Amino acid sequence: MGMENSCVSRVKRLALLFLLLSVALSGCGFAQRAQASKPNVFVQPPHNEIAMSTENPGRTIAFTKLVSTIPPGKVLGKHSYQTSGNIIGDIQWSAWHQRVCMSYFPSVFNEKLKSLHYNVIGSSSNLFDYKTSPPDLVVGAIITDATTNFFTKSDILDRNSRHESYSLTVEWQIYDTQQQQVVYKKTTTGHVDVDAYGKASTSIEAMSRAFSDALSDLLEDEAFAAIVKGTSQGAMPPAQENSSKNDTSILDGAHITQYKHGSKAVSLSEARKSVVTVQVGDTHGSGFVVSGNGLILTNYHVVSRADAVHIITYDGKTLDAKVIKTNSARDVAVLHAPGIHLPPLAVNTKQLDIGANVFAIGSPRDIKLSGTVTNGIISSYRDIKNRAWIQSTAVINPGNSGGPLVDSAGSVVGISTRMMQDTDGIYFYIPIEDAISALRISVH
Numbered sequence: 001m002g003m004e005n006s007c008v009s010r011v012k013r014l015a016l017l018f019l020l021l022s023v024a025l026s027g028c029g030f031a032q033r034a035q036a037s038k039p040n041v042f043v044q045p046p047h048n049e050i051a052m053s054t055e056n057p058g059r060t061i062a063f064t065k066l067v068s069t070i071p072p073g074k075v076l077g078k079h080s081y082q083t084s085g086n087i088i089g090d091i092q093w094s095a096w097h098q099r100v101c102m103s104y105f106p107s108v109f110n111e112k113l114k115s116l117h118y119n120v121i122g123s124s125s126n127l128f129d130y131k132t133s134p135p136d137l138v139v140g141a142i143i144t145d146a147t148t149n150f151f152t153k154s155d156i157l158d159r160n161s162r163h164e165s166y167s168l169t170v171e172w173q174i175y176d177t178q179q180q181q182v183v184y185k186k187t188t189t190g191h192v193d194v195d196a197y198g199k200a201s202t203s204i205e206a207m208s209r210a211f212s213d214a215l216s217d218l219l220e221d222e223a224f225a226a227i228v229k230g231t232s233q234g235a236m237p238p239a240q241e242n243s244s245k246n247d248t249s250i251l252d253g254a255h256i257t258q259y260k261h262g263s264k265a266v267s268l269s270e271a272r273k274s275v276v277t278v279q280v281g282d283t284h285g286s287g288f289v290v291s292g293n294g295l296i297l298t299n300y301h302v303v304s305r306a307d308a309v310h311i312i313t314y315d316g317k318t319l320d321a322k323v324i325k326t327n328s329a330r331d332v333a334v335l336h337a338p339g340i341h342l343p344p345l346a347v348n349t350k351q352l353d354i355g356a357n358v359f360a361i362g363s364p365r366d367i368k369l370s371g372t373v374t375n376g377i378i379s380s381y382r383d384i385k386n387r388a389w390i391q392s393t394a395v396i397n398p399g400n401s402g403g404p405l406v407d408s409a410g411s412v413v414g415i416s417t418r419m420m421q422d423t424d425g426i427y428f429y430i431p432i433e434d435a436i437s438a439l440r441i442s443v444h
């Protein structure tokens with residue numbers, strides 16, 4: 001009997017000890033650990049995003065360009081212990097952050113606009129995948145700044161519990177493919193706070209939600225909505241004539257050759273070797289070498305505000321190039337790739353006869369299709385909104401932009417720029433004389 005009482009007493013003491021231990025562990029955060037298995041995103045104040053009507057979704061729109069001007073290694077914030085405040089280290093902008101932007105932000109943009117009934121075309125996996133024709137409006141985003149702070153709890157039981165805040169500043173630009181110019185600019189900032197337990201990819205979640213928050217600010221703007229609806233042509237002032245990006249002294253020594261009648265013709269096979277792919281982030285266009293010191297002509301909308309780009313040659317070499325000068329009003333730009341050693345193409349500033357054979361060279365839709373040649377004729381010379389255009393039947397597609405239109409002698413007569421929507425066989429090129437004049441480059 002005494003032994004039984006002793007056992008009962010021991011069991012009661014163990015039960016009491018277990019109860020006290022449970023309370024103590026609860027106070028140390030053990031109970032919170034079980035409740036924080038999923039990230040908890042603090043809800044931002046509601047946005048009044050402007051939706052399109054299902055009956056009239058407005059002009060077609062596509063998100064085609066995303067770049068960052070944040071220098072690698074820039075300190076975005078601190079990683080520290082939440083309870084003690086001791087700093088673990090700096091958080092720096094890196095290639096990983098850049099990859100997150102490129103991989104996740106296009107989907108965020110497309111999904112949000114589609115949920116608001118915008119007439120979005122293209123896909124997140126292939127930003128140039130337009131089924132029939134280019135969009136009316138092209139949206140570009142420049143990530144200009146980012147800040148983040150990352151707090152990790154320092155106690156043993158909750159060492160993986162953390163809090164992360166993230167802010168992104170985005171400059172939005174809307175390019176009207178009909179007007180051939182940027183018609184809208186706006187800078188917005190998105191912010192998000194995330195609490196999480198475990199090792200889930202909360203940084204990706206935080207960056208994506210911060211971008212989504214910045215996008216919501218854009219979608220609240222009535223001026224942006226009016227451009228999409230077609231009730232406004234945009235509130236941007238006329239595009240600036242010239243913008244110098246880097247040292248322009250390289251232009252002083254440029255030697256661009258004017259083709260002379262009777263000169264030796266260049267075969268299409270040789271001309272293709274002087275055409276390059278211009279890569280900016282995940283997007284690309286085309287360009288062509290015009291001087292022995294590495295000058296390359298392309299479209300302004302291919303490089304936009306970038307200071308440096310990558311050049312891919314016909315034989316697969318990737319080189320760095322600087323943007324030297326742009327003219328957004330005429331949609332032209334000149335680059336300098338000092339490491340390129342390709343024969344320059346001559347230019348022909350004389351108007352060809354209507355019906356003359358011409359050939360477009362470039363990288364339509366996919367970089368792997370670089371060097372594609374299409375042929376056609378000069379259909380007409382047009383004046384659209386006080387700008388001269390060459391109309392031709394030579395087929396071009398997204399990715400051809402900035403590539404050359406050459407004559408039967410292999411000389412450049414125009415720069416590939418645009419196609420008329422919902423039509424076949426109507427394509428427009430900037431006359432090479434206008435392009436060179438707009439950039440104020442001498443021809444010899």
